[in-house]
Amino acid sequence: MNPIPHPMQTPHVLPSDTVSARLRALGMSLPPPLRVPDGVILPFAPVHVIGTRVLISGHGPQHADGSMAGGVGRVGDELDEAQGYAAARATTLSMLASLERSLGSLDRIKRWVRVFGMVRCAPGFQRLPNVINGCSDLLLALWGPELGQHARSAVGMAELPFGIPVEIEAEAELH
Amino acid sequence: MNPIPHPMQTPHVLPSDTVSARLRALGMSLPPPLRVPDGVILPFAPVHVIGTRVLISGHGPQHADGSMAGGVGRVGDELDEAQGYAAARATTLSMLASLERSLGSLDRIKRWVRVFGMVRCAPGFQRLPNVINGCSDLLLALWGPELGQHARSAVGMAELPFGIPVEIEAEAELH
Amino acid sequence: MNPIPHPMQTPHVLPSDTVSARLRALGMSLPPPLRVPDGVILPFAPVHVIGTRVLISGHGPQHADGSMAGGVGRVGDELDEAQGYAAARATTLSMLASLERSLGSLDRIKRWVRVFGMVRCAPGFQRLPNVINGCSDLLLALWGPELGQHARSAVGMAELPFGIPVEIEAEAELH
Numbered sequence A, B, C: 001m002n003p004i005p006h007p008m009q010t011p012h013v014l015p016s017d018t019v020s021a022r023l024r025a026l027g028m029s030l031p032p033p034l035r036v037p038d039g040v041i042l043p044f045a046p047v048h049v050i051g052t053r054v055l056i057s058g059h060g061p062q063h064a065d066g067s068m069a070g071g072v073g074r075v076g077d078e079l080d081e082a083q084g085y086a087a088a089r090a091t092t093l094s095m096l097a098s099l100e101r102s103l104g105s106l107d108r109i110k111r112w113v114r115v116f117g118m119v120r121c122a123p124g125f126q127r128l129p130n131v132i133n134g135c136s137d138l139l140l141a142l143w144g145p146e147l148g149q150h151a152r153s154a155v156g157m158a159e160l161p162f163g164i165p166v167e168i169e170a171e172a173e174l175h
Helices: A019-025 A081-103 A128-147 B019-025 B081-103 B128-147 C019-025 C081-103 C128-147
Strands: A047-050 A053-059 A109-120 A151-157 A166-174 B047-050 B053-059 B109-120 B151-157 B166-174 C047-050 C053-059 C109-120 C151-157 C166-174
Touching: A019 A081, A019 A128, A047 A081, A047 B109, A053 A081, A053 A109, A053 B109, A081 A109, A081 A128, A081 A166, A109 A128, A109 B151, A109 C047, A109 C053, A128 A151, A128 A166, A151 B151, A151 C109, A151 C151, A151 C166, A166 B151, B019 B081, B019 B128, B047 B081, B047 C109, B053 B081, B053 B109, B053 C109, B081 B109, B081 B128, B081 B166, B109 B128, B109 C151, B128 B151, B128 B166, B151 C151, B166 C151, C019 C081, C019 C128, C047 C081, C053 C081, C053 C109, C081 C109, C081 C128, C081 C166, C109 C128, C128 C151, C128 C166
Parallel strands: A053 B151, A109 A151, A151 C053, B053 C151, B109 B151, C109 C151
Antiparallel strands: A047 A053, A053 A166, A109 A166, B047 B053, B053 B166, B109 B166, C047 C053, C053 C166, C109 C166
16 A cells, blocks of 8 residues: 555645645545455446536555455554554545546536545544545545535444445536 | 346347336236335335435335335355345336336436445355346346446445345436 | 434424424524634635536534534444434534525525435444434425425445534525
8 A cells, every 4th residue: 555654634626626636745646446346346437427426436555567456454453543643645646547537627617515424433432533534635635625525424333345444435416 | 036037138228118128028027016025114205306416215125015124144154156146136127117117117227327236245255246236237138238338336234224234225227 | 512302302393484484493592603723724615506406515512602513423333323423413503504504594595405314333333324414304394395305325434524413415496
């Protein structure tokens, strides 16, 4: 998962013309399509467009080769809060990669609607909002404080697919 | 819950005119209204229509008499993956029954939007997507690969009402 | 959290002109803005308006001073079902307070759409619907059986932020 440093304060709205350019300016790149584990069939769409709504299926962090970055343990146990934050950011990059492949360009997204952040956490780990900030901070940095704004929940799950530490489901609005 | 065989490959889009006819062709039937357990009040609507959106409350698998098929243990523990898949399929039949009662006909559904699949699972059970495929495969079989398509998450919960092994919340679009 | 008595039968649609007046008639008041715990940043909006949709971020019960009423244990363990019901009602008051601050008036809400109720529960506690009725009963009392109606799920989580016993995410429709 290549833990990313843990700023908690990603600079907002870089002065680039496109979301892709802003991503590059932040030194980030999008992962390739998901390499699905053996024996697993995912018959649904990663991204589903209904009119101007775009619904984003649950995503998790990916390794650079496209495989799921699971089996790394729970946040609050094998992973600390900063690593959880990095996993939420990597999960967001996976969502953005699916959106770019599905929509052609991230600039078709007008604004964000909803983020539902799920953390595979150790019993007693309750700083779940700080983990899902890895998603919120990136959306706000890329789309700005108004269009990147979103309703959000950050909650602790018993299990997530493939042992990923973070899964995020989301919705955005298209132009 | 009458475990159903575990195909993982439900045949797609049967050439019948109505969703009900396709259900019958698959040898499936819809359960009666939920028999709510003693001491439980469910004051909300199983299906809620807002314009062309139809929001489907969390449903679970039902027995043939309408009662909740709970108290059967956790997936990955007392239930194996195939039984989890069968429970997700039975949960989908429960959803379709509520939709038919509320809408009058399943043919009022234009297409599917979102499936949020929750599994009451044993610690370490992570093949959650294969369980919720019991829902996705049936929607895709009945509505076809385009209109049955949906955004989806499949996650592991600490507990579900009445000890049901699967609960699914969903959204579809009406004509 | 000041446990509230546990009626399970809140009187429906009081004959007052405004939602605020009905709240007062029920003897309830709305909490002040959330006092966020030290070391936690919540960069997202409690309430997010998209056209006529209003999406409500995950909320929890608040103390009278605005702080989160967490650290009180799990429902089915330190808290019983009636205390869980009171926590779901207090969570709803927190949501309504955020809505009033964001929208100016609760009367801008035309009707309710969706309630996603999450309970931090002890293993084996499965009367989750009765807990989240603390939310549904209040919405139905304030908006009546038609406009207060909603699709709902009530599920058990491994952990919730700050150890709150209930978290609710919701959606309503604006006039």
